[in-house]
Structures are given as C-alpha cells and as structure tokens.
Amino acid sequence: MSTIAKALDLLDLFSDSQPQMGLSDAQRLTGRDKATVHRHLSALEEAGYLEQDAATRAYRLGPALTRLAGMRARTVPEVEMVRTVIDRLSRAAGELVHVSRLHGFDLVDVYHAEQHDHPVRVSFDAYGLPPLFATSSGKAYLAFSPGGVLDLALADPRTWLPGAKAPDKDALLAELKSIARRGYARNRDALRLGVSSVAIPVFDAAARASATCSIAYPTSRGGSAQETRLARLLMAHGRDITEAMGGTVPPDVQSIWTPSRERAVS
Amino acid sequence: MSTIAKALDLLDLFSDSQPQMGLSDAQRLTGRDKATVHRHLSALEEAGYLEQDAATRAYRLGPALTRLAGMRARTVPEVEMVRTVIDRLSRAAGELVHVSRLHGFDLVDVYHAEQHDHPVRVSFDAYGLPPLFATSSGKAYLAFSPGGVLDLALADPRTWLPGAKAPDKDALLAELKSIARRGYARNRDALRLGVSSVAIPVFDAAARASATCSIAYPTSRGGSAQETRLARLLMAHGRDITEAMGGTVPPDVQSIWTPSRERAVS
DNA sequence: AGACAAGGTTCAAATAATGAACCGATGGAC
DNA sequence: GTCCATCGGTTCATTATTTGAACCTTGTCT
Numbered sequence: 001m002s003t004i005a006k007a008l009d010l011l012d013l014f015s016d017s018q019p020q021m022g023l024s025d026a027q028r029l030t031g032r033d034k035a036t037v038h039r040h041l042s043a044l045e046e047a048g049y050l051e052q053d054a055a056t057r058a059y060r061l062g063p064a065l066t067r068l069a070g071m072r073a074r075t076v077p078e079v080e081m082v083r084t085v086i087d088r089l090s091r092a093a094g095e096l097v098h099v100s101r102l103h104g105f106d107l108v109d110v111y112h113a114e115q116h117d118h119p120v121r122v123s124f125d126a127y128g129l130p131p132l133f134a135t136s137s138g139k140a141y142l143a144f145s146p147g148g149v150l151d152l153a154l155a156d157p158r159t160w161l162p163g164a165k166a167p168d169k170d171a172l173l174a175e176l177k178s179i180a181r182r183g184y185a186r187n188r189d190a191l192r193l194g195v196s197s198v199a200i201p202v203f204d205a206a207a208r209a210s211a212t213c214s215i216a217y218p219t220s221r222g223g224s225a226q227e228t229r230l231a232r233l234l235m236a237h238g239r240d241i242t243e244a245m246g247g248t249v250p251p252d253v254q255s256i257w258t259p260s261r262e263r264a265v266s
Numbered sequence: 267m268s269t270i271a272k273a274l275d276l277l278d279l280f281s282d283s284q285p286q287m288g289l290s291d292a293q294r295l296t297g298r299d300k301a302t303v304h305r306h307l308s309a310l311e312e313a314g315y316l317e318q319d320a321a322t323r324a325y326r327l328g329p330a331l332t333r334l335a336g337m338r339a340r341t342v343p344e345v346e347m348v349r350t351v352i353d354r355l356s357r358a359a360g361e362l363v364h365v366s367r368l369h370g371f372d373l374v375d376v377y378h379a380e381q382h383d384h385p386v387r388v389s390f391d392a393y394g395l396p397p398l399f400a401t402s403s404g405k406a407y408l409a410f411s412p413g414g415v416l417d418l419a420l421a422d423p424r425t426w427l428p429g430a431k432a433p434d435k436d437a438l439l440a441e442l443k444s445i446a447r448r449g450y451a452r453n454r455d456a457l458r459l460g461v462s463s464v465a466i467p468v469f470d471a472a473a474r475a476s477a478t479c480s481i482a483y484p485t486s487r488g489g490s491a492q493e494t495r496l497a498r499l500l501m502a503h504g505r506d507i508t509e510a511m512g513g514t515v516p517p518d519v520q521s522i523w524t525p526s527r528e529r530a531v532s
Numbered sequence: 533a534g535a536c537a538a539g540g541t542t543c544a545a546a547t548a549a550t551g552a553a554c555c556g557a558t559g560g561a562c
Numbered sequence: 563g564t565c566c567a568t569c570g571g572t573t574c575a576t577t578a579t580t581t582g583a584a585c586c587t588t589g590t591c592t
Contacts, residue, residue: 002269002305002309002548002549003268003269003270003548003549003579003580004269004270004273004306004309004310004313005309005312005313007270007273008309008310008313008315009313011330011334014334014337014341015337016337016340016341019337019340019341019342020341022538022539023538023539023540024537024538024539032581032582033581033582033583034539034540034582035540035541035542035580035581035582035583036580036581036582038539038540038541039268039580039581040270042540043268043270043271043274044270044274046271047270047271047274047275049274051350053346057538057539057540060338060341060342060346061334061335061337061338061341061342062338063347063350063351063506063509063510064277065331065334065335065338066335066338066339066347066509066510066512067509068277068280068327068331068335069327069331069332069334069335069336070335070471070509070514071280071281071282071285071327072326072327072328072329072331072332073332074282074285074514075280075282075285075286075326075327076285076286076326076327079332108314108329109329109332109333110329110332111332112332112333112336114336114340268579268580269548269549269579269580288569288570289569289570289571290568290569290570298550298551299550299551299552300551300570300571301549301550301551301552301571301572301573302549302550302551304570304571304572305549305550308571323569323570323571533592534591534592535590535591535592536589536590536591536592537588537589537590537591538587538588538589538590539586539587539588539589540585540586540587540588541584541585541586541587542582542583542584542585542586543581543582543583543584544581544582544583545580545581545582546579546580546581546582547578547579547580547581548577548578548579548580548581549576549577549578549579549580550574550575550576550577550578550579551573551574551575551576551577552573552574552575553572553573553574554571554572554573555570555571555572555573556569556570556571556572557568557569557570557571558567558568558569558570559566559567559568559569560565560566560567560568561564561565561566561567562563562564562565562566
C-alpha cells in the first residue's frame with residue numbers, strides 16, 4: 001500500500017459522527033504506528049487537508065478541501081452542469097439530494113446539495129459507499145437497466161449488505177418491476193435507521209441508466225405524504241438532471257415522470 | 267519533501283483556468299519524473315481525489331473532494347473555520363480584525379481577533395451593531411452587492427446613524443463605485459473618533475457578498491501609508507477568508523485583490 | 533507525589549519510492 | 563502509407579524515504 005493511499009485513508013476516518021480526532025484515535029483506528037500516523041497527519045495538515053485545533057490538538061478536515069471542492073464544482077463539466085439543477089431541487093425539497101454515478105457496481109458521489117433549514121437533517125456518512133441493494137439509488141438503477149445487469153449484480157457479493165443473506169431474486173424482480181412502473185424507488189429505514197429515501201435513475205446519451213439521483217429525508221419527518229411529495233418533485237426534475245449530464249430520458253420513462261402534461265417546457 | 271506532499275501538490279496544479287490535465291502536463295508543471303507523477307496521479311485517482319476522463323485520459327478533481335468538503339461544512343462550526351485565517355491576519359496586521367455576517371441589514375459578529383491574542387467569541391452584541399452606512403464593513407458589502415440592495419438599505423432607517431440625516435444617494439453611489447474599483451472600503455474617524463478601518467466583502471458559495479471582514483486601527487497610528495498596508499494585507503487574505511467560510515470569490519474581484527501574480531507557488 | 537495516557541521526536545533498519553529506458557497507441561506531416 | 567513526435571503507461575535495479583521501537587515532555591486523574 002502506497003504512502004499516499006495510507007495518508008489519504010486517514011481522511012476517511014473522519015465522519016459526521018466523529019468529525020475530529022487526536023493522534024491516538026487515528027492510530028487506534030488504523031492500527032499503524034504512532035510515528036507514522038503522526039507524520040501523515042502532519043503532512044496532511046501542512047497541505048491544508050487537515051487542520052489542528054490549537055487548544056485540543058485534535059485534527060479535523062481542513063480548508064483545502066473546501067477550496068478544491070469549490071473548484072471542482074466550478075470546473076468539472078459534469079458537475080457544473082448538474083449543480084444548478086440539483087441545488088434547485090434541494091431547495092425545493094428542503095432535504096439532502098445526491099447524484100451518484102455507477103462505476104461497476106459502486107455508487108460514487110458526483111455532487112450533492114444540502115439544505116440547512118431543518119434542525120434535523122440527514123447526513124450521509126463517508127464510510128465507504130453503501131452496497132447497491134441497500135440503497136434506493138441502487139434499486140432505481142437496476143429497475144431501469146436490462147435484466148442481465150441484475151444477474152451480474154446478484155453474482156457480486158459486494159452489492160448486498162455485509163452479513164445479510166443473498167437477496168431473493170424473485171422478490172427482488174417483483175420490487176424492481178413495481179419501481180419501473182411507479183417511476184421511482186424508495187427505501188424506509190433500510191440502510192440506516194431513521195433515514196428514508198426516494199431515488200430515480202439518470203440516463204446517459206444512449207438512454208441507458210448510468211447514474212442516480214436520490215433525496216434522503218428523516219423518516220420522522222415523512223409519512224407517505226412526504227414520500228409522495230418528494231418523489232413527485234424528483235421525477236419532475238428527472239429529465240433536467242439527465243439532460244444536464246448529457247443524457248436522454250427514454251420516452252416510456254419520461255411519460256411516467258410527467259404523466260398528463262405533454263412535454264412541459266420550463 | 268515527503269511523498270504525501272508531492273502527491274498533494276499535484277492537486278494544486280488544477281485551477282479554474284486549467285481544470286484538467288494529462289500526465290505530461292502534470293509532469294512538466296512539477297518537473298518530476300513521469301513515472302513518479304503517474305503513480306501519484308493514480309494513487310490520487312484510486313482514492314477518489316482525482317478522476318480520469320475515460321475518453322481523453324485527462325485527470326480532473328475527483329468526487330472525494332466534494333464528499334469531504336461537505337462533511338467539513340457540516341461538522342466544523344463556522345467560527346472554527348474562519349478562526350485560523352483571521353488569527354493569522356490579525357497577527358500580520360497587528361490590529362483588531364473583525365468578521366461579521368449580514369442578517370438582513372444587521373452586521374452580526376462571527377469572530378474577531380486582537381493582536382495580543384485573546385480570541386473572544388461574540389455571538390451577539392446586546393447594544394446592537396453599528397448601522398450599515400456608518401461602517402467600512404457595511405460599505406464594502408454594499409459596494410459588492412447588486413444595485414437593488416442599496417435601495418433596500420436606503421429605505422430602512424436603521425441603516426443610518428440615529429440623528430443623522432438620510433444619506434445622499436448619488437454621493438453614496440459614487441463612493442461605492444470607487445470602493446468596487448479599489449477592492450476595499452475605508453472609514454476614517456467615522457463611527458468613533460480616533461478609530462479608522464478598512465473592510466472587504468466575504469462571498470458565499472454562490473459568490474454573493476454575504477459577510478465582511480474589517481481591520482480597525484487607531485487613526486493616530488495610521489497615515490495613508492498604514493491604510494494602504496492594511497488594505498493590501500486584507501485583500502491578500504480575502505480569498506482565504508471567503509473560502510474558509512465555504513464561499514467563492516468572483517473572478518473579477520479576485521483579480522483586483524491579487525492583481526498580477528497568478529498561481530504563486532510558495 | 534505517582535501513574536498514566538496524551539502528543540510528539542529520534543535514528544538505525546527496512547521498505548517503498550524513484551527514474552532511465554522501454555512499450556504500444558495515436559495523430560499529424562509529408 | 564510511412565515517418566516521427568507525443569502521448570499514457572510500465573518495468574526493475576538503485577536509492578532514498580518511510581518506518582517503528584524506544585524515548586521525551588506535558589497534562590490530568592487518583
């Protein structure tokens with residue numbers, strides 16, 4: 001394992017539940033030598049990826065991340081395209097909105113936007129990315145992909161939650177089918193207790209599902225009315241999101257997302 | 267120079283004007299060996315700090331930055347974020363530095379630091395804060411805000427000093443224009459006798475002025491040479507302050523603050 | 533005072549980073 | 563079509579950087 005990877009791993013130790021830690025904490029979490037961890041932390045701090053509280057000597061994520069993330073949002077075409085529409089959606093929903101792209105069967109974050117209005121908000125954790133079958137995003141993706149993709153996904157053990165038993169294919173097929181009919185996928189308290197979500201697929205230029213967009217909200221704040229509201233909002237933005245990423249929504253999906261009104265132009 | 271530092275240096279090569287680059291570009295910019303640069307780029311990509319365009323093989327900033335910056339914004343209090351940079355600025359200036367956020371037309375203290383460091387958090391001033399038009403901060407804010415904001419501010423009597431007559435709009439417009447051109451606002455003995463100040467705006471993520479940073483100094487200690495020195499110092503830190511608060515400096519303002527040198531390498 | 537854990541440092545030993553040379557692919561120029 | 567330049571990427575012996583056990587120093591709890 002390269003020194004670089006080891007150092008960058010340290011940044012992944014930080015999470016919403018543990019936003020700062022001392023040298024000893026980091027040492028325990030990694031199992032590496034204290035001196036090593038210390039030099040890595042120092043190097044990261046030197047470069048601004050961490051900063052150290054002057055009083056407690058604890059480390060926390062540093063300002064360089066803000067700077068670079070801003071640059072990425074401004075300059076990476078894909079992000080720049082999606083950003084506007086996601087920010088708008090997030091504002092309308094008042095919840096955390098997340099766009100992820102599929103790399104193999106991993107969901108990697110493209111952009112996310114959050115509203116700080118609500119006292120209770122959903123925070124997503126940085127600890128690895130959740131397995132495909134544990135997320136509404138994953139199901140939304142599968143529901144709008146050709147059948148073969150599901151088989152491939154089932155064959156890969158990393159797509160289910162560790163410890164869980166292999167998903168039942170028939171039950172899954174039924175669920176995916178209903179998602180495809182409904183136009184969106186949902187999860188209630190599936191991945192983390194208290195967190196629900198709705199998700200839709202994002203299509204590429206060849207009209208294949210290649211990414212997803214989801215809204216996460218605290219279950220406490222959401223009855224089925226809330227789910228319906230957010231899902232409607234999400235589907236109403238579906239076309240904009242796909243097109244912002246340079247893709248095309250297949251006509252049949254589009255007709256689910258905007259049922260009655262013919263091709264409303266914003 | 268540590269391997270980690272070398273790798274992280276690569277991320278700093280990316281800029282708004284050059285948001286993506288190939289291996290050779292990075293190799294030239296760093297002067298390091300191609301193999302070395304390649305391994306570093308790969309390591310960064312592996313960890314999500316860079317991503318590679320599938321078609322052009324060019325590298326650009328990756329999604330991990332978005333993820334971590336979001337976490338930082340959620341977990342690190344605003345005050346903590348500005349603290350480091352303000353403390354540094356205060357030390358360099360040797361004077362009182364003040365960061366205030368705008369709530370409506372009230373300036374609310376976020377953090378301030380004095381030279382002989384006893385950093386004190388002030389969340390709210392019981393006496394109310396000085397009116398907008400009486401402070402260099404207020405003028406800095408208005409000078410970098412859209413025209414409509416000035417009209418709103420003029421319509422609100424609480425923005426001028428009690429007892430004073432309503433400000434003359436034309437004179438004010440001229441002053442704001444010259445502030446926008448100069449890059450900073452100034453006050454000499456305006457609010458309290460013997461106290462002068464210089465101020466710049468702080469921008470939010472949408473590049474709108476949303477807060478201010480000012481340096482106050484005794485008029486007795488300051489000729490125009492002192493004003494120039496402090497203003498330069500202030501503008502040189504402008505970008506850091508804005509980014510520490512999670513914002514972005516508009517390019518035109520940035521070019522006033524750091525006129526000639528682009529991409530200075532320390 | 534004593535014991536313990538915290539952050540941080542040292543220096544010989546060992547491992548991981550390095551770079552010159554090499555490979556295959558792409559894309560003009562002629 | 564051939565030649566040449568440039569690109570991204572890889573190899574492997576050499577080298578230099580990272581590593582970690584032991585050691586400081588400071589602060590806190592008993």
